[in-house]
Amino acid sequence: xxxxxxxxxxxxxxxxxxxxxxxxxxxxxxxxxxxxxxxxxxxxxxxxxxxxxxxxxxxxxxxxxxxxxxxxxxxxxxxxxxxxxxxxxxxxxxxxxxxxxxxxxxxxxxxxxxxxxxxxxxxxxxxxxxxxxxxxxxxxxxxxxxxxxxxxxxxxxxxxxxxxxxxx
Amino acid sequence: xxxxxxxxxxxxxxxxxxxxxxxxxxxxxxxxxxxxxxxxxxxxxxxxxxxxxxxxxxxxxxxxxxxxxxxxxxxxxxxxxxxxxxxxxxxxxxxxxxxxxxxxxxxxxxxxxxxxxxxxxxxxxxxxxxxxxxxxxxxxxxxxxxxxxxxxxxxxxxxxxxxxxxxxxxxxxxxxxxxxxxxxxxxxxxxxxxxxxxxxxxxxxxxxxxxxxxxxxxxxxxxxxxxxxxxxxxxxxxxxxxxxxxxxxxxxxxxxxxxxxxxxxxxxxxxxxxxxxxxxxxxxxxxxxxxxxxxxxxxxxxxxxxxxxxxxxxxxxxxxxxxxxxxxxxxx
Numbered sequence: 341x342x343x344x345x346x347x348x349x350x351x352x353x354x355x356x357x358x359x360x361x362x363x364x365x366x367x368x369x370x371x372x373x374x375x376x377x378x379x380x381x382x383x384x385x386x387x388x389x390x391x392x393x394x395x396x397x398x399x400x401x402x403x404x405x406x407x408x409x410x411x412x413x414x415x416x417x418x419x420x421x422x423x424x425x426x427x428x429x430x431x432x433x434x435x436x437x438x439x440x441x442x443x444x445x446x447x448x449x450x451x452x453x454x455x456x457x458x459x460x461x462x463x464x465x466x467x468x469x470x471x472x473x474x475x476x477x478x479x480x481x482x483x484x485x486x487x488x489x490x491x492x493x494x495x496x497x498x499x500x501x502x503x504x505x506x507x508x
Numbered sequence: 509x510x511x512x513x514x515x516x517x518x519x520x521x522x523x524x525x526x527x528x529x530x531x532x533x534x535x536x537x538x539x540x541x542x543x544x545x546x547x548x549x550x551x552x553x554x555x556x557x558x559x560x561x562x563x564x565x566x567x568x569x570x571x572x573x574x575x576x577x578x579x580x581x582x583x584x585x586x587x588x589x590x591x592x593x594x595x596x597x598x599x600x601x602x603x604x605x606x607x608x609x610x611x612x613x614x615x616x617x618x619x620x621x622x623x624x625x626x627x628x629x630x631x632x633x634x635x636x637x638x639x640x641x642x643x644x645x646x647x648x649x650x651x652x653x654x655x656x657x658x659x660x661x662x663x664x665x666x667x668x669x670x671x672x673x674x675x676x677x678x679x680x681x682x683x684x685x686x687x688x689x690x691x692x693x694x695x696x697x698x699x700x701x702x703x704x705x706x707x708x709x710x711x712x713x714x715x716x717x718x719x720x721x722x723x724x725x726x727x728x729x730x731x732x733x734x735x736x737x738x739x740x741x742x743x744x745x746x747x748x749x750x751x752x753x754x755x756x757x758x759x760x761x762x763x764x765x766x767x768x769x770x771x772x773x774x775x776x777x778x779x780x781x782x783x784x785x786x787x788x789x790x791x792x793x794x795x796x797x798x799x800x801x802x803x804x805x806x807x808x809x810x811x812x813x814x815x816x817x818x819x820x821x822x823x824x825x826x827x828x829x830x831x832x833x834x835x836x837x838x839x840x
Contacts, residue, residue, distance in 0.1 A: 388520075388550040447522075447792040453823045456738050456763075463714055467549050467707040474550030477791050478520035 360405045360423035367421045371408070374487045375419035381486065386414045388475035392468040398422075398430035401438035412472070432464035432472075439502065444473075446482045512772075512806050513782040515573065515672060516799045519551045519789055524561045524572075526792045531803030534571035536604060537561070537788065538702075543591040544575040545628060546788040547702030559598045571601035575788075576614075577626035578702045579607045579685070589613055596621050604650070605629075606685050606699075611644040624648040624672070628685035628699065634666035641669050648672055650784060652684050653766065654833050661778040670781035676798055677786025678825065679766040679832055680744055689743040693725040710741045731756075739763020739826040763826030768834055769802070769817035773809055775834075794823055 389412055399408040407427050411418035436459055443449040451473050454460035462469050488499035516532035518524035527535045538544025540552040565572045574595040580588045588610045596618040605611045606628035627650040631637045640646040648670040690704050691697045698704040709725045718734025722741040729746030732738045739745050744760045785798055801818035808815040821829055
């Protein structure tokens with residue numbers, strides 16, 4: 341490989357980058373609605389986050405073409421899809437398969453068990469992650485179901501299909 | 509036969525409701541401060557949350573036990589006294605205490621509320637247990653996880669109170685309530701601040717070969733290979749190098765959880781009154797799975813049937829389980 345090859349983006353990288361950015365544009369309106377709805381329905385989440393309401397969490401579903409950036413500040417909520425190479429500097433990063441992350445949000449899976457099995461990876465500020473986990477765990481019901489319900493029968497069908505595609 | 513009450517953990521109100529709905533006979537929990545040994549960020553109950561939770565539990569016939577199981581630093585007892593006063597006002601069914609000063613305050617101030625002696629008191633002899641019963645009217649002792657079942661049977665004959673033993677969850681064999689390892693590295697006390705390996709001092713590092721190291725206060729306490737199961741970042745379960753060892757080794761303990769599901773009939777026969785599930789820091793998913801499994805098992809035993817225990821190894825630390833000292837003193 342010549343020195344020049346290192347400095348020029350390869351076609352495959354370029355394709356991945358374009359796919360990531362396109363995916364972000366497509367899912368962003370959904371994410372915005374979801375986070376606003378969750379914040380409205382579950383305001384008690386924020387008190388358990390304490391000083392980490394302003395922490396930048398990067399949630400990385402490893403098989404998707406993008407990552408998610410969450411800053412759970414009730415005054416200025418951020419939940420957006422970002423290309424991995426454009427993700428902000430993370431206070432904490434949570435990495436795992438998409439469906440595992442979704443099941444953790446809903447407490448259908450145990451975070452410690454997923455950590456023990458190495459299916460879940462945490463780096464950065466561990467206290468921030470523990471607070472986020474405990475805040476989400478105190479939510480009754482299913483955030484995934486609520487989110488799917490926002491989009492009617494089509495949303496519920498997509499969630500059911502996702503669950504079939506990712507048997508736990 | 510003992511009653512074999514099932515005592516279940518709750519770190520949040522939602523987890524408490526989950527435990528109640530899954531069949532807990534009693535749920536134990538704590539306030540959001542240093543008065544309990546799971547003083548973790550974002551965990552535990554405000555007084556208002558505890559009030560609502562007590563109402564929920566009592567409505568379903570489930571008891572609520574309030575853990576006040578840490579040790580007040582000298583001269584700083586007000587937080588523990590206020591917590592006891594609040595708990596009594598809210599109608600908790602018992603306090604779980606370790607410190608004699610806290611026990612004495614509750615025995616004098618709230619004599620109508622039961623006192624349970626925490627595992628953190630490390631009372632493992634009939635003499636020690638009787639002392640707490642005679643001086644503070646303790647009604648139940650939670651035994652340290654260092655006794656065999658025959659030893660428990662002998663202790664039961666010599667004490668005037670009920671016995672509770674852990675049956676599932678975290679397995680630490682330090683002299684309970686005396687461990688100073690976290691304090692040594694972080695300056696925070698497991699026994700007085702209620703934090704073992706505080707999350708603010710924990711850091712995980714991912715390496716390019718797929719391995720992951722866990723650090724506490726800047727000290728590496730383990731490094732898990734790409735295909736290895738992981739454990740909690742606690743010093744007692746760290747893997748260390750030493751001059752006399754060619755490979756890093758678990759100097760104190762290894763990542764593993766207690767699981768006494770196969771010994772439940774023997775524990776009942778030995779006179780154990782209550783079975784405790786560890787894990788207030790765990791999720792609703794854990795609470796639902798473990799409580800449901802042991803509810804079924806205890807009901808089977810009560811009905812004289814052979815207990816059919818669900819496989820819980822996926823929820824164990826390091827995905828390994830042991831019967832520890834309950835099976836043999838040779839454990840570690």
